Amino acid sequence: MRNWYMDYLAPTSVEEAVGALAAQPDARVFAGATDLIPQIRAGRPEPGLLIDLKRIDRCTTVTKTDTGWVVGAATPTSRLTEDPDFSSTLPGLSEAAGLIGSDQIQNRSSLGGNLCNASPAADSVPAMLVNEVRAVVAGGNGTRTLPVGDITTGPGKTSLADDEFIVEFEIDAPPPNTGDAYLRMIPRTEMDIAVVGAGAQITLDADGNCAAARIALGAVAPTALRVADAEAALVGNPINDDTLAAVAAAASAACNPIDDKRGTIAYRKQVAGVLAKRAVKLAADRAAGTNANGAH
């Protein structure tokens, strides 16, 4: 039932949170509130019930498993960027998380919030796409696990039902000879929203050719997207000027951007190609074991 007042709840279990979310249609879960509070200030209707996920252990726990990591969806991103093991294994994902706002923001912002706020420019999303991260979603009908790419459907929109929220993410450790990267174009060095973002995960074979490629773009379409044509241009081939040019062309062609104050359509398409190429190169250098520096 819809209440006439606004309330705050800090459940300690997933079940309690699902029950509260299901019982009140205008309830809203949150983690760091770094998007939610500015949205309310900007005039969005206040939720009738704020459900703080940070007192649920599973939502704020980072666990290393035999195959990778399970990261609570409400975990502050600074916990990931400060984790040397996580950051050296998944430098692209860690650096993407490290680009979300200032230190003040990163002590509150989360992968779950960055994804579910559903901004096309969310920095962590292309990096999660190329790592094929899975979201564990809880709701009234139980729990389901789905690819991160199936969560956002458009700006501000997700595929989650009203009584569902993301509990945690399953992140695979990369296979051998694999590297990832995420690069962002902004007109300054910090504290801005992506004009274009590009993520890549590259696996090399024994000859140094590309054995597997995953490439994703952000801020150039209603949702972040994988670029299959760019991936196909690399697999089985050496990473050289010719194949990188094909990656850039495919990335530019995959864009469906908007014109806004951050960049024009033509500029975004051009930069998407350049960034995709650079992200592939950086990911490949990392796969080869070359010590490569990414975003700051």
Added chain:
Amino acid sequence: MNTPHTKSVVSCTINGNATQFLADSGGTLLNALRDDIGLTGVKEGCGTGDCGACSILVEDRVTCACLIFAPEAEGATIVTIEGLAEADHLHPLQETFLEGAALQCGVCTPGFLMAAKALLDKNPDPTETEIRYALAGNLCRCTGYDKIIRAVQDAAERMRENA
């Protein structure tokens, strides 16, 4: 207009003191600190997490008080600018900001000091680049940033000498 908000009693530790306050369910910790608890050293700039004027430490981590709902403070350990000095002794950062004139109007200063403290607590010898990144979430419209950066470098040096 928005609906009325429920209120709940929140217990936390602020600047070393056990504190209870009545928290508005949809209100911010910034408003609670300033209006209900009287800690007006915490400044409101943008109210949307961009300027850092309301920076405080929660569990030793720098955050914007404007982006925290007041009831979230339950059980938390919070340090505001009012908790930075010890009795009559200013924190080295406060000393070097004064000596180096790293402020003019002063509205951004509490936030800069708390962000700088968070940095120096985990990195006693930061490079200039590290300082600039650590303070990227704090905006100053008066001084330019060079004096602030130098004050943080001077404070870091003083704290290392006295460590």
